[in-house]
Amino acid sequence: MFYNKILLEQEDEDESSARYQNALDALSSLITKRSLFVNKNQSHRFHLLFHYLEVLELEEAVSQLKIIHVAGTKGKGSTCTFSESILRGYGLRTGLFTSPHLIDVRERFRLNGIEISQEKFVDYFWCCFHKLKEKSSNEIPMPTYFCFLALLAFKIFSTEQVDVVILEVGLGGRYDATNVIQKPVVCGVTSLGYDHMEILGHTLAEIAAEKAGIFKSGVPAFTVPQPDEAMRVLNEKASKLEVNLQVVKPLDSSQRLGLQGEHQYLNASLAVALCSTFLQKIGIEDKNDDTNGLPERFISGLSNAYLMGRAMIVPDSELPEEIVFYLDGAHSPESMEACATWFSQQVKERNKKRSEQILLFNCMSVRDPCLLLPRLRTKCIDEGVEFKKAVFVPNMSVYNQVGSWSKIEQRVDDSITWQFGLKRLWDNLARGEAKTTSRSDSKEEERSLVFSSLPLAVDWLRDSARRSQQVRFQVLVTGSLHLVGDLLRLIKK
The missing domain is CATH 3.90.190.20 (Mur ligase, C-terminal domain)
Structure with a gap:
């Protein structure tokens, strides 16, 4: 009997692994070379996202999500990780979407700080994949790899009924798949620099304009000190949309951080501003610690943050x-x-x-x-x-x-x-x-x-x-x- 039980458990495990690998193979079929993503295609691909949300019956669900949206060149993942760790300390059920993954694609989807299980990933994956495949055509093809992952994140987080979604932009901002959201609670822009220039532009002004594409009318936003050329564009975009854009300063280096490196004090400061605004917007107030001016749960969240592959x-x-x-x-x-x-x-x-x-x-x-x-x-x-x-x-x-x-x-x-x-x-x-x-x-x-x-x-x-x-x-x-x-x-x- 004991031996049979072991055999059955092994068969279940093998079947589960096979189902997961089949999902990964299907996901791989959505990957295209980046050279196909020329600027003239970006707008069209972006607007297809609204159709995909309709097919997945996610329009209403996504509009109800409470989202922190973060763009930037450097420090997006760190800022999102700090933010998730802080808010989880307040007892909020968190959903974190980041990219890229290092070992397993499930790293991109975290519920309460833990990557989604294989079983849940497979169930949500095929639910979305089959619905989209059924409605695909030459005019409306299947979404590309990252677009699908963003849609999958919306499906997971809305079904799991998280209290807050921390959403990291994949590339740029204006035409990024995550920017299909209409009304985040607060936005953040991390340090800007030269990256993905073949898509975003060859000057800091052009790159900043793409990143500022996540700003939404009346939604508060925060950024870190930027080069003058980039800061000027961020301010112009914010002004047009009546966005209250504030610049944060680095945290004091006496604060212990879970992520190493001097640059993390700037990312942590941005996360503190985003979380403070988010908590205020949903009606949670907290007293600052007398020692360093941060609430105790902020201090704990910053010190316990963990991000694989960075420092x-x-x-x-x-x-x-x-x-x-x-x-x-x-x-x-x-x-x-x-x-x-x-x-x-x-x-x-x-x-x-x-x-x-x-x-x-x-x-x-x-x-x-x-x-x-x-x-x-x-x-x-x-x-x-x-x-x-x-x-x-x-x-x-x-x-x-x-x-x-x-x-x-x-x-x-x-x-x-x-x-x-x-x-x-x-x-x-x-x-x-x-x-x-x-x-x-x-x-x-x-x-x-x-x-x-x-x-x-x-x-x-x-x-x-x-x-x-x-x-x-x-x-x-x-x-x-x-x-x-x-x-x-x-x-x-």
Whole structure:
């Protein structure tokens, strides 16, 4: 009897896994190359969202949701995470929608701080997928990947009857799928910079105009200090819509935060402003703590916030004493500097044993590595940290597949050519510094490596650590959230 019970449980588990994989395969069918998203298509695709809401019978449900909407270039995920943690501390049932995911797509949908279960995800997924598929046509195709995920979030959060939805914009703002909402409670814009320029524009003014697209008439909004060019546009857009736009200052650094890095004090301050306004709007008042001017539940929420893949420190699963990974999904010039500052501080604080710093890097081809690698390298050197080696490696995850890359055949293609381009850039930077400092080093070319896969790079790290038992390797993994997610998936197997 006991053996039969185990068999039945295993069969149920296998069936559940198969159903989940089938849902992921169907979701993968909605992915299109970003090159298809030229500006002339954005408006049309955006307006299709209202049709999709009608098909899913979500128009009324979405209009009833109480939403905090957050756009920006850097810090969106952190700000949303801080906000969710604070509001959950008030006993509110929270729904958090963020992107991208690192390991599992369910990370994007969190109920009370916990990613949605496989069973619920599958049920909600097929409910939406089948309804939309039934009504699709040549004129009205199935929604694209992110649009579907946003619609799925609305379905999940409305059915689960959450008290608050914290909604992170995917890309831009004006034509983002999340912007189908008509009346959020409050909006936030995090730090702006140069990213996704092929879609959002090549100046800060153009980028700011897209981000300000989430402003709604009469809905209060907050932002952080911005470059003058961006701030001017945000103020103009806010004025036209009679939006009360306020600029927050960083929290005092004495406040303990669950997310590391100096830049997080600005994100936390924005979250405090968003949550304070939200609570006031729904009629919840709270007294400030005499010590630092924040309510106790704000202090607790900020200190307990957790976001995977941002300023994250993970010892290697095989050699935890010899290899420590420092993970940060920075992928814009400004976030590269913040990442370098955080990593350098960690190196200084944790160097009780002889250590060598290794860079494990990749960035997507839509990014300009000439804007990323110099900022990272220069900031680290300014902080007194120099990489012993830089390792360049392709991501394992692929753009058109959701799920485990363990099922995907190894690809050695154009991405290797891209890695060698990154290597040349790094070597040129090193040679330039050697000339500037009159330093002659015949081995400078050997300071960077390219591997055809992430597992090979990790094997090299482990072999090197075993040969150098007196040295701890501090490995900074950055440039791409996909790379960070791939590494986490690999070392946690």
